[in-house]
Amino acid sequence: MSDLLTDLRNADEACREAESAVSEHGKTRIEAVADAHDRAMTLLSRYEGKATGTGDFKAFVEFQGQFADLVENLPDDLPARESFERAEDISDKRRLSEGDFDRIRQTLEPADEIASRLDERREANKQYHDVRRSVADRIAELDEKIDDLERLQELGEADLDAPTEELSEPIQAADDAISSAFVAFKRDSSAREVMQFLTATEQYPLVEFDSPPEELRSYLLENEVGEKSIPDLLELARYSRSKLDHYVSDPDELKRTVSTNETYLDRLGADPLLIGWPPAPANELRWWCEEAIRVADRFAPAEAVARLREVQRLTHDSRFDTLRIAAQARAELTDEERERLARGAVEDELQQIRERKTELNDALSDYPKR
Known part of the structure; x- marks a missing residue:
């Protein structure tokens, strides 16, 4: 936590320093220095192996002439111009x-330092952006942790003696009835009818x-074989080709x-x-039941669909979510979680995390996007 804030402060300071270094000369003049330095380095690389010692005299003359022209054509107010002039003196x-070429490179280091300032500013801004993103990611993680702890608190407040069977029994009855109805539908209907059913369900996103x-x-809708049931089709698919010829x-x-x-x-x-x-939750299940009833009505007997309607009716009962949370608490709370809730450890952790999140949010406000 503290490391992130330190990183953010350091990244902000680096951005300010890099911006100040660029402002000293301005972007345009720094780009001119970078261009001149690049051309000088290109000449050094091109001629170093040919213009040294008693080598190629023509290359030696070309290098001196081109380097002198480069320096002569530089603006008088170019930052670090004197380093180019000293480099030219070395070449004259x-x-x-080879040592002279090394000395020229060393002499041009002030120009290189100025030329690199735009890259340094770009890198500083990237680092600042990355650190801010890390802070934002950490806030998102804390939000998830807060949600988990708040839900744990909600479960801890549940009445574990609540009569959850008032929900579990009709829900289990509905699930059993629909499961049995679908098994029969898949077994007894044609594969074409099942495909038509599945196509129809695409308009019910829940x-x-x-x-x-x-x-x-397409195969089952358009071919005669689609009249067979899915179990029969799966059995046929396991036949040999010669045996399938008969079917x-x-x-x-x-x-x-x-x-x-x-x-x-x-x-x-x-x-x-x-x-x-x-x-x-009741408000979610209520809308789901609305669509599930319409879908189930396409294949299930009336008594199975009625089981779903009974569950939908229960979602309007004011006690539904109280009983649901009690059921979740029974199913999900561990002994260790119950102990932490009892001694207030969950509330303490939740308070600490909220404070950390506030601190990070304040930091993002103090160090805005660049």
């Missing part, structure tokens, strides 16, 4: 050694059946389409229509 000899692969959907007109197409989707067909079940335990 009858013979140059009931999340996985849409069938398009190739499988379908195109064994290869059935194997290619059904066998490759065997896992999807095998796992297809009523899970998207099951409420589960503990249930969702």
Whole structure:
């Protein structure tokens, strides 16, 4: 925590220093120094191996002339111009050694320092941005921790003796009825009817059946084999091609389409229509039941759909969420969590985290985006 704040302060100070260094000469003049320094370094790299010692005299003359032209054409007020002039003095000899080239580079270091200021400012700003992002990420982590602890407190306040069976029994009855109805629907209906059902569920986003692969959907909707049930199709897909000749007109197409989707067909079940335990909050479950009833009504008998309607009715009961939280507390609270709640450790930790979050939020305000 303290490290993040220190990093943010240090990054801000580095940005201010880098900005001040750029302001001393201005962006345009620094870019001119960088351009001149780059051209000087290019000349040194190009001629160092050829213009030294008793080597290529022509290269030696070219280097001296081009370096002199470079310096002569520099603006008089160019920052660090004197370093270019001293470098030219070093090059103005009858013979140059590798040591002379090293001395020229050293002499140009003041120009290099000025030329690097824009890069240093860019890097300082990037570092500042990265540290601010780390602070923001830490705040997000603290928000999640606060949510977890507040939920733990909510569970700790639950009445563990509440009659949760008033919810669990009708919910279990609804889940059992819908599960049985879907098993019968999948077993007794044609694969085409199941595909049509799954297609229809796509308009109910709260009931999340996985849409069938398009190739499988088209095959079962458009071919005669779609009149068979899914269990029969899965059995056929395991037959040899020669045996399949007696059942379908195109064994290869059935194997290619059904066998490759065997896992999807095998796992297809009523899970998207099951409420589960503990249930969702009343306001969420109420809207889910609205869609689930419409979906279930497409395949389930009236008595199974009625079980869902009974659960939906319960969501209007003012005690629903109280009983739901009690059920969650029974299912989720560990002995260690109950002990921490009893001695106030959760409240203490929550207070500390809130204070840390406030401190970090204040830091982001004190050190805004650049």
